[in-house]
Amino acid sequence: MSVSPTLPAHLRPALLADAAADESSLRRFLQGLPGVDPVGVESRAAALATRSIKSTAKLRAIDLAISMVDLTTLEGSDTPGKVRTLAAKARRPDPGFPDTPTVAAVCVYPDMVAVAAAELAGTGVGIASVATAFPSGRSSLEVKLADTALAIEAGATEIDMVIDRGAFLAGNYGKVFDEIRAIKAACGSTRLKVILETGELATYDNVRRASFLAMLAGGDFIKTSTGKIAPAATLPVIHVMLQAVHDWYALTGDRVAVKPAGGIRNTKDALRYLVAVREVAGPEWLDPFLFRFGASSLLNDLLMQRRTQTDGHYSGPNYVTVD
Template sequence: MTATTTSRLPDLSGSAFNLRSFLHGLPGVDKVGVEARAAALGTRSVKTSAKAAAIDLAIRMVDLTTLEGADTPGKVRALSAKALRPDPADPTCPPVAAVCVYPAMVPVAAEVLRGTGVHLASVATAFPSGQAPLDVKLADTRDAVAAGADEIDMVISRGAFLAGRYDHVYEEIVAVKEACGSAHLKVILETGELETYDNVRRASWLAMLAGADFIKTSTGKVPVAATLPVTLVMLEAVRDFRARTGRQVGVKPAGGIRTTKDAIKYLVLINETVGDDWLDPDWFRFGASSLLNDLLMQRTKLTTGHYAGPDYFTLD
């Protein structure tokens, strides 16, 4: 797929055949090439002032997430407070991009976050499996939006996608997007279950065609979560999508990103694949929980000149 293609998209709505032919007409992903490229970009060395800037940007891109059955209102309140002031000892530390919780916890987080500029994301549509009837998923979405979420993370039906029922997945995303109203829609592809890079590319295009504002790699609930090559394939998809339609779509790798080193590799990947336009919390997010503490520890090391320890940062 070349970025210079400017041909208009065919009309895909309402035709399962057209959608299928379009997705299968996308060029295949060179598996060896994409893995080698991601590995090569992962070796860049980012130090001193560039590292400080990268850490602050990465903090501003974090979707601070807690998606556990054991989440309590107290934990969500603490997490929301941390989102606003990640490092209470240092007022120059920026807030994170958003807090991501289950729909039941949205009112609790909304109380803390309302009017602060930190977004409130909620997973919906029978997260994490997505195996529920459409009306349940839509009700889930509407409830979350009504409770105060301004970003919705939906999961696609991997079962339908892998069975080749692209139109089913497409219509589901369109319906959820409509239920979101003004809230941003992030579509979770769950790349760990899609088996191939070709499927990741197809799912990315499918989600973007159906109106996704963001495409997100994973739920964090399956063993294989975000990886650099998968994110690279998705970044190429959003780049090519903008080249063909003029609409910019964001990318959110989630799950398994735990260290500052990993986060900086993703930033290098954005810079080298899609450029500056995506180096912004509005267009790129990290779905993570433990990443933030590592970013804060590295930040403290840079500002104080000595190594930081995990005892000095909150667990949640």
């Protein structure tokens, strides 16, 4: 699934600049990407999922997974108290084991950013906020920019935006590109995660095109899902996205991060994703700067399995705080 492996290196920057020049060039570039072999990608994902991680390597992998979690609450019933509790867990995931890593970030709605920011000041834990008419993405650009500005002014260090899937599926790639580029400009130094909502994109080819579209427009992350649509993250889809960032790096020398979100609830699944990261994108992506898990309940299982590794016996949910 590599992109134009025979393309001369000196032509690659020009190709990407031309791709973003106008709607027809963008369409030609995206539709000219090599197709994804569904059987091949699903077979490879299934094969890599059978790999196991043993002993001390498993504890290191669990710690790495904890450090990659964007601890998330995105419910209409969210309250300041709930966000404060989540922030406390982010700072100190397992008080009984103070060497447990902190999570990467807490992810909340824009109106809860100030609460999370106050609780996490000086901890190094990021403040991520969904924006741009989450989860549908169906609003005007003016509203999306205002939503983004609200979150950043309140203290967000990362913005998780959603693309307009209707525009993408209608082939209106230029609209999606322009919106991502405008939101990225509004973000400034704030990192931008572009949510593709892969469960609505229908095909692996669309996932690949949407991934490249997001990277062409300046996204710092490509993210699978809002967590509100099924299916959310799946291993084959993540393989496609990891291959896309690997190919992007080969084309540009820039590393774009990846975030699966939704449906990853246990340690076994998280470790399968880490194996995929290493084997498809490369070991450089095994870092919270370049890979995240969008999750809430996943952290609980990681903490229980971590206690199992350190204590030598299984620890149940009574030993960790359960959301």
